Amino acid sequence: MVNISTPVIILNFKTYRQGTGENAVELAKACELVEQESGIPIVAAVQAADIYRVVSSVDKLKVIAQHMDPVEPGKNTGFITPEAIQQAGAIGSIINHAEHQLPLEKISELIKRAKALDLFTVVCADTARKAGEVARLGPDMVSVEPPELIGTGISVSKAKPDLVRSVVEKVHAINPELPALCGAGITEKEDVIRAVQQGAQGILLASGVVLSKDPEGVLRELAAGFR
Ligand code: G3P
Numbered sequence: 001m002v003n004i005s006t007p008v009i010i011l012n013f014k015t016y017r018q019g020t021g022e023n024a025v026e027l028a029k030a031c032e033l034v035e036q037e038s039g040i041p042i043v044a045a046v047q048a049a050d051i052y053r054v055v056s057s058v059d060k061l062k063v064i065a066q067h068m069d070p071v072e073p074g075k076n077t078g079f080i081t082p083e084a085i086q087q088a089g090a091i092g093s094i095i096n097h098a099e100h101q102l103p104l105e106k107i108s109e110l111i112k113r114a115k116a117l118d119l120f121t122v123v124c125a126d127t128a129r130k131a132g133e134v135a136r137l138g139p140d141m142v143s144v145e146p147p148e149l150i151g152t153g154i155s156v157s158k159a160k161p162d163l164v165r166s167v168v169e170k171v172h173a174i175n176p177e178l179p180a181l182c183g184a185g186i187t188e189k190e191d192v193i194r195a196v197q198q199g200a201q202g203i204l205l206a207s208g209v210v211l212s213k214d215p216e217g218v219l220r221e222l223a224a225g226f227r
Contacts, residue, residue: 002062002091004120004140005041006179007226008202009219011209012045012066012094019210024050025057027209030216032061038223045094048080055089064120065093070106070113082113092120094204096134098147101126108137122181122204128163131180132170141179142171143204149184151207155191156184161198168199187218192225 011031013019019027028044035042043062046054055063069079085093095110096102102110107123114121115138122141125131135142144167149156157164164182171180182195183204195203203222212218 002118002120004043004062004092006141006201007196008041008043008141008179008181009222010043010045010064010094010122010143010181010183010202010204011219012097012183012204012206013047013050013210014066014099014206015047016206016210018215020047021050021053024054027215028054028058028061028063030219032058034216034219034223035061038220038227040223040226042219042223048085048088051085051088051090062091062120063089064122065090066097067100068093068095068110068114070102070109082110082117082119086117086119090119092122092140095121095123095139097124098126098145098150104133104137107134111137111139124183124204125167128166128170131167132174135171135174135178139178141181141202142167143181143183143202145183145204147184152185153187153208154185155187155194156182157186157191157194157198157200159185161194164195164198164200172199186222189221189225192222196226 065085123134123139179201181202186205187208
């Protein structure tokens with residue numbers, strides 16, 4: 001599996017127009033530039049339909065899917081298998097994002113499938129309890145994201161510092177080597193500085209960069225928050 005070191009910025013392009021098709025390629029190139037300049041790993045989470053296009057257009061940037069379906073290769077229609085995202089060039093996937101949640105048993109099944117394929121997994125959790133549950137399943141990273149803050153510009157590290165701290169403690173009590181990230185509402189350097197102070201080893205974000213008039217400039221500012 002590709003090793004993703006921390007601290008890390010995982011940028012979720014979601015289905016925003018600004019992160020789709022050729023726009024996804026331009027955004028990925030901005031991620032690659034800032035990663036090269038700053039030395040902070042940046043991972044692009046793109047729509048399945050854009051994986052091959054984006055991977056073909058960047059050099060070293062790591063690209064992951066936003067979701068994988070727990071279905072086997074075979075008689076299934078309209079799903080996204082781990083095998084397919086890997087063959088498109090993705091090195092892993094988000095699992096259980098607040099906007100595409102799965103039952104715990106399916107999350108467990110997907111993590112096993114991903115491990116068998118050497119695919120990276122970052123599993124999202126909306127509460128500290130859920131973060132502990134998914135941490136026990138052996139993902140590569142866990143990210144807490146309170147859904148009510150997603151897209152608001154009110155960062156989880158400012159609005160819910162105790163949540164971030166408790167998730168870091170809970171995850172590291174289960175596996176001290178398992179990186180705990182946080183996301184939702186993150187838009188600026190101060191949000192990153194506070195997340196780091198609370199023990200987070202990376203951030204998962206979307207609108208603060210994807211909807212910005214200067215995605216590259218915002219990414220540069222966020223990366224500086226880890227120094
Ligand atoms: O996956 C990260 C995303 O859900 C956070 O959204 O727009 O608040 O950064 P946003």
